Each structure stands twice: as C-alpha cells, then as structure tokens.
Amino acid sequence: MLKLYNTLSRKKEEFVPIKETVGFYSCGPTVYNYAHIGNLRAYICADILKRTLKYNNYKIKHVMNITDVGHLTDDADSGEDKIEKGAEREGKTVWEIADFYTKTFKDDMKKLNIQEPDVWCKATEHIKEMIDMIKKIETAGYTYSAGGNLYFDTSKFKHYSELARLKLDDLKEGARTEVDENKKHPRDFVLWFSLEGSKFGKSHTMKWESPWGTGYPGWHIECCAMSSKYLGNQFDIHSGGIDHIPVHHTNEIAQAETAMNVHPWVKLWFHNNFLIVKEGKMAKSAENFLKLGLLEKKGYRPLSYRYFCLGSHYRSELNFSWKALDNVENSYEKFKNKIIEIRNNKKGGTTDTSSHIKKFESAINDDLNTPVALAVTLDLMNDDKIAADSKYAAICKFDEVLGLNIGEMKENKIEASANIQKLLKDREQARKNKDWKLADELRDKIKKEGFEIEDTKTGPKLKKT
Ligand code: AMP
Ligand code: ZN
Numbered sequence: 001m002l003k004l005y006n007t008l009s010r011k012k013e014e015f016v017p018i019k020e021t022v023g024f025y026s027c028g029p030t031v032y033n034y035a036h037i038g039n040l041r042a043y044i045c046a047d048i049l050k051r052t053l054k055y056n057n058y059k060i061k062h063v064m065n066i067t068d069v070g071h072l073t074d075d076a077d078s079g080e081d082k083i084e085k086g087a088e089r090e091g092k093t094v095w096e097i098a099d100f101y102t103k104t105f106k107d108d109m110k111k112l113n114i115q116e117p118d119v120w121c122k123a124t125e126h127i128k129e130m131i132d133m134i135k136k137i138e139t140a141g142y143t144y145s146a147g148g149n150l151y152f153d154t155s156k157f158k159h160y161s162e163l164a165r166l167k168l169d170d171l172k173e174g175a176r177t178e179v180d181e182n183k184k185h186p187r188d189f190v191l192w193f194s195l196e197g198s199k200f201g202k203s204h205t206m207k208w209e210s211p212w213g214t215g216y217p218g219w220h221i222e223c224c225a226m227s228s229k230y231l232g233n234q235f236d237i238h239s240g241g242i243d244h245i246p247v248h249h250t251n252e253i254a255q256a257e258t259a260m261n262v263h264p265w266v267k268l269w270f271h272n273n274f275l276i277v278k279e280g281k282m283a284k285s286a287e288n289f290l291k292l293g294l295l296e297k298k299g300y301r302p303l304s305y306r307y308f309c310l311g312s313h314y315r316s317e318l319n320f321s322w323k324a325l326d327n328v329e330n331s332y333e334k335f336k337n338k339i340i341e342i343r344n345n346k347k348g349g350t351t352d353t354s355s356h357i358k359k360f361e362s363a364i365n366d367d368l369n370t371p372v373a374l375a376v377t378l379d380l381m382n383d384d385k386i387a388a389d390s391k392y393a394a395i396c397k398f399d400e401v402l403g404l405n406i407g408e409m410k411e412n413k414i415e416a417s418a419n420i421q422k423l424l425k426d427r428e429q430a431r432k433n434k435d436w437k438l439a440d441e442l443r444d445k446i447k448k449e450g451f452e453i454e455d456t457k458t459g460p461k462l463k464k465t
Contacts, residue, residue: 004270006268017236018235021060024053025227025266028066030083031101035101044114049239060118066123068122081206086101111303135211140258147182159263190218193217242272336409339381342391350386373398424453427443427453427460
C-alpha cells in the first residue's frame, strides 16, 4: 500500500487514484533565468514520486507547465514581470529569454535523469484557455474590476484558507510588498492585468486582447487552465515547493473550484521542502544561487547531486555545503564502483532477495522514504550471501525509483599512456612472480606519472592522483 503525505489534510494517506490513470500536475519553472539546484531538488522529488507510482504499476499522465509570462518578481502581484526583467538584463527579446531558459531547464532535467512529463505546456500557448476560465470565475460572481485590472475576491470563497491553514484576520500584505490599493482585501489577486490599469506593466511586450482590455494574465490562472485542459476538472496530485502553499496554490484552488464548481479540485497536494544554504533558502533572486552547470564545472557529477537529494526525505530541509557535496561525491564514486564490481562478478550464493525487496518497497511506499531506501540498497549490495547476478537484478529494479542510471554506470575512463599501461602489466607480472620489491618500484614509477593503483577483485585499476 502506497502512503503519501497530503498537505491538504496534513496527514499521510493511502493513495487511491480517482480513475485508472493517475492525473499528476507539476508547477514548472519560470524561465527567466537558469534553474538553481534548489529548484532542481523540487523536480527530483516529483520525479521520485512519479517513479514510485510507476513502480506500483499505476498508469500516469504527468503534465508540467512552463511559465513564460506574467510571473511578477513578487508573488503578491507587485514588482516587475520576471521574463521582461530577464530580457532587459540580457538585451534579448522576451521570447528568446523564455526559449533559452526552457532549453537549459530541459538539459538539466536530462542530466539529473528526471523523466520528462507526458505533456509540456507553455503559458503563452494557452491564453485562450485562461481567458475562458476567468470568464467562468466572473460568471460565478467571484471577481471585481479595479484600476482597470480584474481581481479575484477571496472573501467570497469560503475554502480560501484551507490549504495553507491561513488565519484570515492576520492577513496583511507583508511590509516587503508594495500594497496595491485596488485590492479590497490584501489576499485578493489579479486574474487579468490590463495595460491601462496596471501600474507595473505599462511597457509589457507580451500582451493579448481580452474582455478586460489588452494585457496579460495573472500568474496563478495558467496552472488551472492548463491542468483542466489536459487532466480534466478534478485530478489526483499537484506538486511544487512549500513556498507555493500560501499564495500560488491557495489561489489556484480558489480559481479552479469557483470556475468549475468542484471541491476538492485536487485530491493530494505534494510539497517538497527547501534546499538551504548558510543564508537560508536558495533563491533565484539571491546571491547564493547555484546552478547545475557550476557544480559540473567544479567536477561534481549531476547524478551525485541526485544521490545527495535521495539522502534526505523530501519533506525535510536539505542543507547544502561544498563539504557535504564532497562527501557525497566520494560516496557516489564508491557506490558506482561497487555496482560495477557486482555487475562483473560471477559469485554464486542464495538467489533470494525478497527480504531486501520487501524492505525497499516499505520504505518508498511510506511517503517516499528515500534515505531508508538507499540504505536498504547499500545493505543488499554488501550482502555476501546473495549471488551477484540476483543482487544486480534487484538493484536495477530499485533503480526504477532511485533513477541513478545504474545500468549505464561505467568505470571512469583513464587516459593512461601506453607506457603507463606497460608499467602496470609489468607490475602484475612481478606480483605473480612474487617479486614484491620490483612490484613496489613499478608502483612508485606509476605514481610519479600521476596515477594510483587500486587492486580490486576484478584486477588492478588506475586512478588519477
Ligand atoms: P520557480 O521556477 O521559481 O517557479 O520554482 C520552481 C520550483 O522550485 C517551485 O516548485 C518552487 O517551489 C521550487 N523551489 C524554489 N526554491 C526552492 C529551494 N530553495 N529548494 C527547493 N525547492 C525550491
Ligand atoms: Zn502552478
């Protein structure tokens, strides 16, 4: 039985899909800059969820949006449009910015072995669907116009505080946000910005005609419009980081439930916790912004970052430091070498891996407990009673969830010259002849050339020093 924590109920619940195919929507990236490794943690967590559902034989339809319009620098409808700001920063058009960072995001996903969604959908290609949904909200009586913009009246929606457990009396727009005097209540939000009305978007280049004037949609409407188009009026799982609980997802629920007259709109809300650095949450706007490309430049492998993420539960904060990443890179290297050794090994033993499999499955089915699942995998790898090929088969099955690409793990290619290869061969011969003195001399010679010898069960291996 698969149990997952639902933010809506604040409990772990048995997962029971609405229909045969699980409908799963993930809030995708805002493509005005590279994703940072905190964002990427969110997509690794959603990937583990998707893989666990597949492991449990569920069919899935996974939809992910690309936010290429209307997401302001502040969630509370003030500030500038992030994409427009990116275009200004880089001297490119908004469309070029969105295309470029969509591509870099997809490249990062591939490197991290994150499976692609069944449907990618861009906000700018679904403006009509958004306008249609706003019309439905308007007909249902939940909107008002002010200063030219169209707003959602949160005071009329009785379930507004449910997801975030907000205390509505305390709700004031934070001091950091510029208060929008058009709003009747601080939590109200924009459904449609008209270029006349918006004090923030006068020079907006992305704009469309609408019943509320020429302008552009508010950020929250896109996920409702696109999810209903591809997954229907109600669906099973919606994912994102915990920062989305109080504003973005709360507002999405308000829109979807009033437009489509459903409750609950989404059955299970899945939220990952943050990747944390010394200064706090890693954020695109802050200096502590690290991208996957930088990790690679420094010699860390993308899959070792995935391994790092698997080592902590998705609902816990994950502390990032270079030292922690160094340790993980070493553990990942050992893990990889052990996998290769098992794959090449012909050692016999018991073929029964059922107790390890049972432990692995109870870990992942207990709200995706990846740290325990990883520990069970390591236990199995080190269990000498089990035949190597049975071990390898079970580990490959576990990898359907872990996504470490175990089948593709290869030894590091060492570019050693023919001369060094010859010295290594001679040393092997010396060892066979039990000429330890010569063997040691040859080892020292190889070391002077910059290589260490590691004697493994499958023969000597060269490592760069
Ligand atoms: P964005 O591209 O800003 O819309 O963010 C993409 C995803 O990353 C969202 O689901 C966010 O909730 C999530 N996210 C943002 N910052 C972090 C972080 N430091 N750690 C984990 N997830 C994050
Ligand atoms: Zn969303």
